Amino acid sequence: MKILLIVPIIFLLHGVCSASYAQKVDARSTTSASSTATLQLNTFAEFTVTPVNASAFAFNSTTSYESGINRSSFSSFVVKSNMNWLLTIRASGAFFAASGGGLSNTLPAGVISFKTNSESTYRTLTTTAQTLRSGAAGGSSQPGNTFSIDLRVAPGYLYNGGLYTLDLVYTLTTQ
Amino acid sequence: MKLLVTTLLVSFLLISLEAHAQPKVVQIATETIRLQLNPIVSSTLETSSDTWNTFVFEAQDAYQRGIEKVNASAISIKSNLNWVVTVRAEEGYFRETNKGGEIPVSILSVRANDGEYVRLGPDPIIISQSSDLSVEDRIKKIALSYKAHPDKLVHTGSYSVNLIFTVTSK
Numbered sequence: 001m002k003i004l005l006i007v008p009i010i011f012l013l014h015g016v017c018s019a020s021y022a023q024k025v026d027a028r029s030t031t032s033a034s035s036t037a038t039l040q041l042n043t044f045a046e047f048t049v050t051p052v053n054a055s056a057f058a059f060n061s062t063t064s065y066e067s068g069i070n071r072s073s074f075s076s077f078v079v080k081s082n083m084n085w086l087l088t089i090r091a092s093g094a095f096f097a098a099s100g101g102g103l104s105n106t107l108p109a110g111v112i113s114f115k116t117n118s119e120s121t122y123r124t125l126t127t128t129a130q131t132l133r134s135g136a137a138g139g140s141s142q143p144g145n146t147f148s149i150d151l152r153v154a155p156g157y158l159y160n161g162g163l164y165t166l167d168l169v170y171t172l173t174t175q
Numbered sequence: 176m177k178l179l180v181t182t183l184l185v186s187f188l189l190i191s192l193e194a195h196a197q198p199k200v201v202q203i204a205t206e207t208i209r210l211q212l213n214p215i216v217s218s219t220l221e222t223s224s225d226t227w228n229t230f231v232f233e234a235q236d237a238y239q240r241g242i243e244k245v246n247a248s249a250i251s252i253k254s255n256l257n258w259v260v261t262v263r264a265e266e267g268y269f270r271e272t273n274k275g276g277e278i279p280v281s282i283l284s285v286r287a288n289d290g291e292y293v294r295l296g297p298d299p300i301i302i303s304q305s306s307d308l309s310v311e312d313r314i315k316k317i318a319l320s321y322k323a324h325p326d327k328l329v330h331t332g333s334y335s336v337n338l339i340f341t342v343t344s345k
Binding site: 045 | 199200201202203204205206207208209210211212213214215217253254255256308310313314
């Protein structure tokens with residue numbers, strides 16, 4: 001890539017030197033010179049995820065076990081990109097990690113459902129990446145580039161009591 | 176000069192190819208979700224009818240054979256812990272309403288599902304329990320049947336006693 005950048009520079013310098021030389025040879029003639037300013041705008045895209053309401057989901061009652069716990073605005077996202085973008089979500093593994101002995105190792109990622117705050121239907125979390133949101137080039141003020149996600153967790157009674165953890169993996173790609 | 180032009184053309188082609196590259200991952204982030212599943216043992220008593228707990232002795236046959244009410248009530252359990260169900264009478268006797276008569280509570284027996292009938296008393300008796308907290312045990316419905324067999328010489332009247340079912344983790 002360095003070679004590619006150096007070559008145009010040499011070319012431009014060569015043009016400028018040629019113009020100067022022409023002026024000295026014939027001072028009476030009108031001369032003009034031009035140069036090209038080159039901007040190399042590389043792809044830029046980044047996002048930030050900020051926990052908003054991300055404390056542990058605590059299940060204490062039959063209602064919470066059976067109906068699940070809904071958590072609005074679990075995390076907020078801001079995407080900045082000079083290209084159209086796509087943000088996906090997936091579980092890092094098929095099962096939660098259990099803290100402590102005697103706990104279930106079979107608590108599946110699928111007890112989690114998610115949606116963006118503008119959606120009405122929850123989708124089940126899997127280890128396969130699912131589109132969380134796509135958007136157009138722009139900063140945080142670009143419509144759609146700032147949003148949050150809602151989570152629902154409904155484990156039921158099939159898993160022993162204890163603390164379980166699972167990583168959510170967000171991946172930003174440019175389109 | 177030709178070399179420069181050729182190089183420039185090649186560089187433009189490369190830039191063009193780069194501009195039409197496939198979607199590429201530019202950032203990955205992870206966030207941990209934590210679930211605190213607290214121990215829970217929940218139970219509810221369900222009844223089959225309004226008279227599930229009323230035994231009416233009128234005929235001699237009823238006194239001789241007793242009265243059985245199969246699946247008259249049930250206990251629904253929801254739990255993520257192993258559990259045990261016990262039953263006991265609040266006191267050792269049926270008490271006659273507004274009078275002083277009494278009948279030993281042992282004339283009443285109860286059984287869980289297809290188990291054996293056990294005579295009731297003031298002390299807790301285990302009638303059912305989970306094993307290894309299987310999937311079936313985590314959401315369990317236990318049918319309760321009752322059999323009352325009083326002595327026919329008991330004084331006529333209305334008698335009652337409270338039964339206490341307890342579901343505890345073990």
